[in-house]
Amino acid sequence: MKVAIFSNNGPASQKVATALHQGLLAAGVVLDSLNPDVVVTVGGDGTLLSAFHHYNDRLDKVRFVGIHTGHLGFYTDWRDFEVAELVASLAQDNGQSVSYPLLSIQVDYADGTHPDQALALNESTIKKVSGTMVADVYIKGELFESFRGDGLCISTPTGSTAYNKSVGGAVLNPRFNAIQMAEIASINNLVFRTLGSPLIIPADEWIRVEPTDPTDNVLMCDQLGIEGRPIKAITYRIARQRIAFAEYRHTHFWQRVEASFIGRDQS
Ligand code: NAP
Numbered sequence: 001m002k003v004a005i006f007s008n009n010g011p012a013s014q015k016v017a018t019a020l021h022q023g024l025l026a027a028g029v030v031l032d033s034l035n036p037d038v039v040v041t042v043g044g045d046g047t048l049l050s051a052f053h054h055y056n057d058r059l060d061k062v063r064f065v066g067i068h069t070g071h072l073g074f075y076t077d078w079r080d081f082e083v084a085e086l087v088a089s090l091a092q093d094n095g096q097s098v099s100y101p102l103l104s105i106q107v108d109y110a111d112g113t114h115p116d117q118a119l120a121l122n123e124s125t126i127k128k129v130s131g132t133m134v135a136d137v138y139i140k141g142e143l144f145e146s147f148r149g150d151g152l153c154i155s156t157p158t159g160s161t162a163y164n165k166s167v168g169g170a171v172l173n174p175r176f177n178a179i180q181m182a183e184i185a186s187i188n189n190l191v192f193r194t195l196g197s198p199l200i201i202p203a204d205e206w207i208r209v210e211p212t213d214p215t216d217n218v219l220m221c222d223q224l225g226i227e228g229r230p231i232k233a234i235t236y237r238i239a240r241q242r243i244a245f246a247e248y249r250h251t252h253f254w255q256r257v258e259a260s261f262i263g264r265d266q267s
């Protein structure tokens with residue numbers, strides 16, 4: 001089995017990455033950052049998002065594991081003081097894994113140039129640089145609403161605890177194969193009307209967002225911007241690909257949510 005270490009540049013993470021590197025070599029594990037079977041990230045959830053985008057052309061071959069150098073994260077099950085335990089688990093790996101849905105994003109451009117395809121692990125947001133974003137929202141090909149407001153956030157179940165949660169979206173257990181759309185400050189009055197609450201669609205449906213003004217929109221895909229050309233429409237659906245994690249031990253999803261947002265044990 002081949003392992004890649006993907007670390008952020010912080011001194012705490014670099015120290016953990018060095019210890020991990022030495023531990024893996026001592027355990028006879030092969031390190032290969034080009035064609036890994038397992039990618040170990042060292043940093044935060046943001047580092048795992050970066051690693052996901054770095055290796056997104058080999059999602060069918062690779063499994064991820066995250067070490068968090070701070071608090072426990074949503075994608076990062078291991079703490080920095082558990083390097084020896086993780087090395088032992090990697091050395092005895094027998095392919096155990098769990099996988100979660102991803103968001104597929106297709107961007108059609110107003111100038112007719114070639115559409116872009118992207119994947120997101122957390123979410124994609126569409127906003128306007130300044131002023132109100134006006135966009136028609138279609139679900140499964142039918143006009144659903146005309147949106148006015150700051151923007152829209154379309155997220156995966158594992159991304160539901162990130163940006164989605166900040167804009168009032170529901171936390172979705174990642175065993176659901178679904179995507180969620182949440183509004184970012186919609187304008188709702190006698191003239192303009194949107195649903196006004198988050199909605200969740202199943203795997204055989206898709207959401208199409210058509211901004212009225214193709215220019216000055218900011219389209220994000222996790223922490224990456226898809227920039228430049230005027231946008232005609234963005235189509236969101238559950239991706240064919242999934243992300244796999246090497247599951248050496250199981251943390252119950254709701255326990256993780258409780259520990260991250262409620263922290264009953266610490267008070
Ligand atoms: P960041 O500014 O460091 O991320 C914001 C926070 O979100 C960090 O505490 C990060 O954890 C956490 N996070 C990331 N993914 C999460 C998940 N799936 N569940 C719960 N928390 C999560 O930027 P970043 O680290 O590059 O992460 C990019 C993400 O930031 C975006 O995908 C988006 O979800 C989020 N974001 C949120 C807002 C908002 O809530 N208003 C605005 C912009 C972006 P770590 O500290 O462990 O990295």
Ligand code: MN
Nearest residue numbers: 044045046047
């Ligand atoms: Mn971060």
